[in-house]
Amino acid sequence: MKIKSANFVISNTDISKCPKANKAEFAFIGRSNVGKSSLINALTERKSLAKTSSTPGKTQLINHFEINDEWYLVDLPGYGYAKVSKTSRSKWGKMIETYLKARENLLCTFVLVDSRHEPQKVDTAFMNWLGENEIPFVIVFTKCDKQSHTKLQSNIAKYRKIMKKTWEELPTMITTSSESGLGREELLAFIGEIAEG
Numbered sequence: 488m489k490i491k492s493a494n495f496v497i498s499n500t501d502i503s504k505c506p507k508a509n510k511a512e513f514a515f516i517g518r519s520n521v522g523k524s525s526l527i528n529a530l531t532e533r534k535s536l537a538k539t540s541s542t543p544g545k546t547q548l549i550n551h552f553e554i555n556d557e558w559y560l561v562d563l564p565g566y567g568y569a570k571v572s573k574t575s576r577s578k579w580g581k582m583i584e585t586y587l588k589a590r591e592n593l594l595c596t597f598v599l600v601d602s603r604h605e606p607q608k609v610d611t612a613f614m615n616w617l618g619e620n621e622i623p624f625v626i627v628f629t630k631c632d633k634q635s636h637t638k639l640q641s642n643i644a645k646y647r648k649i650m651k652k653t654w655e656e657l658p659t660m661i662t663t664s665s666e667s668g669l670g671r672e673e674l675l676a677f678i679g680e681i682a683e684g
């Protein structure tokens with residue numbers, strides 16, 4: 488897929504204020520510093536479409552971007568499940584859950600994990616929550632230029648092993664680097680295929 492246009496639409500904390508759900512939608516989520524903004528900017532070939540974590544005043548918002556006037560790319564705030572008990576989930580945790588469960592045009596959520604790290608509970612707990620709620624997701628490994636091929640494969644294998652314990656079907660996994668452009672075409676092709684149904 489060629490990116491012809493990428494425009495910011497709206498930021499908000501309220502699902503009722505999201506744009507009309509009349510286009511295919513793809514969300515990006517991950518812990519702070521995972522490389523989400525860099526990946527969104529690399530995908531869309533825009534230098535600062537998504538604001539990096541270090542941007543002053545960056546708040547916990549659902550950010551909608553319109554791509555090629557065809558689909559929505561959504562930059563979601565990070566999650567922190569391990570630190571929050573089930574009963575006292577923070578406000579933004581609830582906001583993300585509500586969005587993910589209710590947004591009927593959301594076709595896939597890309598869960599970003601730093602490829603340098605072994606599976607972290609916070610990430611796998613979130614993936615399990617997605618699975619339990621039948622929300623389709625893909626695991627996107629970020630910063631793949633930062634370590635050896637062997638280490639990358641070993642971390643991917645660990646994710647597979649953990650996911651296999653709970654799920655019969657493993658999620659698609661895509662390896663990326665915003666530095667080298669690895670995975671960009673694959674990710675865009677994946678989006679294109681699903682968006683066209």
Ligand code: GDP
Nearest residue numbers: 519520521522523524525539540630664665666
């Ligand atoms: P966010 O908080 O998830 O939006 O993360 P950012 O996109 O702001 O990235 C966090 C840090 O990781 C920044 O210093 C980026 O330059 C760096 N980074 C992000 N993606 C990559 C990548 O693919 N390769 C390398 N080497 N560094 C990256």
